[in-house]
Amino acid sequence: MTRKIFQSMIAVVVSVLLLSLALITGVLYEHFESAMLDQMRTTASFVEQGVKEDGMKYLDEMSSSQCRITWIEADGTVKFDNRSDPGTMENHADRAEVKEALENESGTSIRRSSTLSEHTLYYAKRMQDGTVLRLAMSQRSVLFLMGGMISPVVFIFLAACALAGVLSYRVSKKIVKPLGSIDLQHPEQVETYDELSPFLQRIAAQNREIRSQMEEIRKQQQEFSMITENMSEGLFVVDRNYQILSYNRSAVRIFGMAPESVPENLLAVNRSEGFRSVVDSALKGRHAQENLELDGRVYQIIASPVCQQEDALDLVGAVILTLDVTEKEAQEQYRREFTANVSHELKTPLTSISGIAEIIRNGIVRPEDIPHFAGKIYDESQRLITLIGDIIKLSRLDENQVPMERESVDLLETARDVVQQLASVARKNGVTLVTNGSHGVVNGVRQVLGEMVYNLCENAVKYNRPGGRVWVDVRQAADHVELCVKDTGIGIPAAEQGRIFERFYRVDKSHSKAVGGTGLGLSIVKHGAALHHATIHVDSEPGEGTAITLTFPAG
Structure with a gap:
């Protein structure tokens, strides 16, 4: 200037x-x-x-x-x-x-x-x-x-120009000096030319407006950071050139990156074809999603385009959201397997009942054989009733619809009641049931606890050998109560022990058909343990027996 x-x-x-x-x-x-x-x-x-x-x-x-x-x-x-x-x-x-x-x-x-x-x-x-x-x-x-007159004129002209240059320089510096000393952060506090007062007042007003807007932006940014950093879902915001503009800690954790070495380009985060396809679709203006498996877990990648205006085609970038759907996928798989297993388990007794009924209707059965066939129909009906009852119990446990009236329950007394109920079945199978231990009180739902102990003991009897034994032990500790059901049965291979609590899963299917049952007993035990915040431990060797221990918080 x-x-x-x-x-x-x-x-x-x-x-x-x-x-x-x-x-x-x-x-x-x-x-x-x-x-x-x-x-x-x-x-x-x-x-x-x-x-x-x-x-x-x-x-x-x-x-x-x-x-x-x-x-x-x-x-x-x-x-x-x-x-x-x-x-x-x-x-x-x-x-x-x-x-x-x-x-x-x-x-x-x-x-x-x-x-x-x-x-x-x-x-x-x-x-x-x-x-x-x-x-x-x-x-x-x-x-x-x-x-x-050129010589004197030139001399006078140059002298005048030199004098004018010196004076102009000093005057211009003097004019500009007040302008250079203006504090743009507080322009209203500066003493300068009166002609500049409206201009400085406008700058001061704009400064106040800018400070207000910046404060609002900082507040929104803090809120956005607080929300995104506390999300369990991974979040990436990218521009149209795949450059990462923003991300959260969950995204760094999910994709296994070091916080200090996050790449600038999103395609360097994961080079799988599915991931790139989803991102490409979003940057072409289309919403897309794809499942991606990372470190044994399943994540759903959801990509949405970002436009300057809702109806504009001018894309500025995309938002990539990563959700952990491992449990959801597992539940969906369980649902499909459960549906298939239920269909199979229901179909078997219904087919038997339908076949016997058809024989009786056609008059093929002799009168003296009717009681036998009627007994078969009764047995299959009871099997259906038991299966449906177990399914209802599981459904209620899944949906937390069981009566939640908790009370102090003595597990030793519960175990004795269960042993008494299974005494006839144990004698029939040549198995001895024994209850040991001390009184252990837990705060829980009496009905559910009874069904858990019953299913453990019933399995120990069914999958035992003639002359075998089953011990039900209860131990009270300072901060927990243990209930252990141990048998001398066929045992469970180590590779199968992680799946025995799945619905309808049977280790030895041929033996399971011989002993009967719905295949839902241990699933009920698992859901009941979750309801009571208990842990389950399985210790088993094929041919040597199985011990299943439930550990409850002390009531």
């Missing part, structure tokens, strides 16, 4: 100097011309008086005069000229100054010569005898006069 002010002031000074020089030269030129004309009038009066007194003799004496003197007859014939021979001169009757003098007693004219850079001033006066006395003087042109 200082430079511009300096240049402007110098330009003004130079322009003023040049204009002043031109005006002064013009004024002086006009003054000199007027003075010369007055001098010629005076000289003409003297010459007229001399001619009256001495005639031609006086004019001869004026031959060396600086003025050119010409005496002209009324008809324009030249009688005398102190510079030329009158006989060789042409008639002057058509000269403007001569005509004017004959008419008005005096006349003037100026004839300019561009080649000689001068002009001639003529003054003519009519004398009493009718003749005309004319005087002529040459005068240099303005340009010639200025050319002659």
Whole structure:
């Protein structure tokens, strides 16, 4: 700004100097011309008086005069000229100054010569005898006069420019100094030119508005960061060139990246075809989603395009959301397997019942065999009722619809009741049931706890060998209660132990058909343990038996 002010002031000074020089030269030129004309009038009066007194003799004496003197007859014939021979001169009757003098007693004219850079001033006066006395003087042109003055003019001009430069520099610095000292953060507190006050007040108002907007932006950014950083879902925000603009900690964790080495390009985060396809679709303006398996877990990748306006096609980027759907996928798989297993388990007894009923309807059964077939129908019906009952129990446990009236339950007393209920089944299978331990009280749902112990003991009896034993032990500790059901049965292979609590899963399917059951008992135990915040531990060896331990928080 200082430079511009300096240049402007110098330009003004130079322009003023040049204009002043031109005006002064013009004024002086006009003054000199007027003075010369007055001098010629005076000289003409003297010459007229001399001619009256001495005639031609006086004019001869004026031959060396600086003025050119010409005496002209009324008809324009030249009688005398102190510079030329009158006989060789042409008639002057058509000269403007001569005509004017004959008419008005005096006349003037100026004839300019561009080649000689001068002009001639003529003054003519009519004398009493009718003749005309004319005087002529040459005068240099303005340009010639200025050319002659060039040296002093240039010196004066340069001196004036130098002085103007120094003064302009100091003045421009002085003008700019208050502007340079303005505090843009608090412009209203600065003392400067009155003309700048509206401008500074506007800056102050804009500063307040900007601070308010920035504070609002910071607040929104903090809220956004707080929300995204506490999300369990992974989040990426990218531009149209796949460059990562924002991400959260969950995204870093899910994709196994180090927080300090997150790549700039999203495609470097995961190079799988499915991931790239989802991102490409979003950056083409289409919502897309895909499941991706990472480190044994299943994640759903949801990509949505981001546009400047809702109806605009000008994409600015995309939002990539990563959800952990491992449990959801597992539940969906369990649901499909459960549906298939239930269909199979229901179909078997229903087919048997339908077949027996068809035989009886067709009269093929002998009267003495009807009780046998009726018994088969009853057994299959009971199997159906038991299966449906177990399914209902599981459904209620899944949906937390069991009666939640908790009370203090003694597991040793519960175990004794269960052993008494299974005594006849144990005798039939040649298995001895024994209850040991101390009283252990837990806070829980009595019905569910009873079903859990019953299912564990029933399995221990069914999958035992003739002459085998089953021990039900209860132990009270300081902060927990343990219930262990141990048998001398067929045992469970280590590879199968992780699946025995799945619905309808059977380790030995051929043996399971022989002993019956719905295949839902251990699933009920698992859900009941979750309801009571208990843990399950399985210890088993094929051919040596199984021990399943439930650990409950002390009631």
